[in-house]
Amino acid sequence: MQAQTPPGLLNIPQLQLFNDNRKRLLVLGRAGIGKTTFCQYIAYQWARGKLFQQFRCILWIRFRFLNATRYPKKPNNEQYTLTDIVEKECFPNKLTDDGLSVLRFILGEVRQAVSTTSSTILLLLDGYDELKICEHLQNLIDPLMKSPYQILTSRPYNTNSLKYDAQMEIIGFRNENIEKYTNNYFTPHEPQKFKQLLTFLKSRSNIYGIGHIPITLELICSAYREENKQDTITHGTTITITSVYSMIIEWLYRTYLEKFDNCDSSHLILKDKSEVVEDCSDILDVIANIAFKAMKKRSLILDKTLIEKELRNVYPKRPSEMLKKLLNIGVVKSLTTHHESTDVEAAKDYYFLHLSFQELFAARYLVNALHDPKGQHYQEAVNFIQCEKRNEAAALRKLGNAATPDVIKGLLALLSDENSDVRRAAAEALRQIGGSAATPDVIKRLLAILDDGNACVRQSAAKGSDELFRAIIEAFADERRSLVLPCMLPDCDVSQPKL
Helix, strand or coil: EEECCCCCCCCHHHHHHCCCCCEEEEECCCCCCCHHHHHHHHHHHHHHHHHCCCCCEEEHHHHHCCCCCCCCCCHHCCCHHHHHHHHHHHCCCCCCHHHHHHHHHHHHHHHHHHHCCCCEEEEEEEEEEHHHCCCHHHHHHHHHHHCCEEEEECCCCCCCCCCCCCCCCCCCCHHHHHHHHHHHCCCCCHHHHHHHHHHHHHHHHHHHHHHHCHHHHHHHHHHCHHHHHHHHHHCCCCCCCHHHHHHHHHHHCCCCCCCCHCCCHHCCCCCCCCHHHHCCHHHHHHHHHHHHHHHHCCCEECCCHHHHHHHHHHCCCCCCHHHHHHHHCCCCECCHHHHHHCCCCCHHHHHEEHHHHHHHHHHHHHHHCCCCEEEEEEHHHHHHHHHHHHHHHHHHHHHHHHHHHHHHHHHHCCCCCCCCCHHHHHHHHHHHHHHHHHHHHHHHHHCCCCCCCCHHHHHHHHHHHHHHHHHHHHHCCHHHHHHHHHHHHCCCCCCCCCC
16 A cells, blocks of 8 residues: 555545544554554545544644653652643643643543543654563553554564554655645745756656655755755766755754855855854764764754753863854754743753754764774764664564565575674574575575684584475475475485485
8 A cells, every 4th residue: 555645635544444444543653654644644635624534632742752851750659641642742832721721621532542442533653663662651652552543654674563454655755746845945036946947856766766755856966956055966876865964954054154144145155064063063963972972872963961061072062052043054953842841942952853863963973983983972873773784683683574675685695694692593584584594695695604703603603504405305395305404405406306
């Protein structure tokens, strides 16, 4: 199933989803593809009376906000309730008397939704991949995930264990959507920019591909609109998602310098990228440090303690000045709601506008650290990368028979990793996958590392090759063995197997 966006209402076959026995929908999609927008669209169309009118209310809950920073552990083991979640996530502003009445009604519906299989409430659970489960919040996550009527969105990984009645993938813009979006983005007074950009996109297959991701296309259009950016884009030779985001961030820097650093626009336009980056190098380093430290903690929330620490490392005496720069750049947003707001910015928590920004800045930190082998952050970067590789192998090892060809391909690649723990885990994972990994190519690779310098790797490879070899023997009839075995063991005569 695919989500598509032609003119008019969202033309999704699943509009009738909740009119039959399908009650729970899993929506997958890459970063920036429009999963959150999809949730917003459903809520908006329901409010207009256009969609899912069998439900008395729809609640949109973003999993990235259900974390220990926003919901710290209470004293005396006091537990949060679903009432706390709904009130904080769905009603961030102070309510009037009428608003409180609505809230009380909705809370009653929520309590009914999690206690019965028949419900008049639809939960939009957005960002399963961004959920970092805390022990003291587990009692809230479980009932949300078990609610009878729900739509869960996630990036397409770590979802094999989820059981849903239907699954849909948001594939992003089609070719005609890209043309329509870019045409609508530019005003009637800018027809030439629309034509130039479209021509450029079609001539660069790599960037045209990522242009199918809505958020990326918006960023491309935003930068292209600036006259001083046209040459940068159209004359680029190799443009990737990284270069696109780098270009966008450069544009944000230029906007920042012009608006907040009193840099004259006529002078700014003469500066090349390196000069712009140099002018913002101090805040760039701070953002990269914050992004990496949060990523290392597997946190999407930039808590006040982390931000203050990084700011003081740069401006020990006046961290507030650096904080002002951080906010003016425009890549982070305050997590504090209106009725919780405070004039003290240092007392707030923040998050990146999109996970892709956090990933990009964290990557910048790693690149900078790895460029300086003698620097104090080099070993930290190396350790982080090795740890992530081990985690990847461990995660793949748990997939079992659900492993796809892509997963098996990934494991084969990890057999060549420099880290022996990763090689061992990959070999063990291939062994545990079983039948779906029982191919001549896999066994060849396992046999090839029997002379590995690490004993644990050799042992895992031996077990894996032996068990997968047996799986192939059992899978093929005797008359087909002569076709299978020689390609793996060319020196063996198996044309007449001995019984």
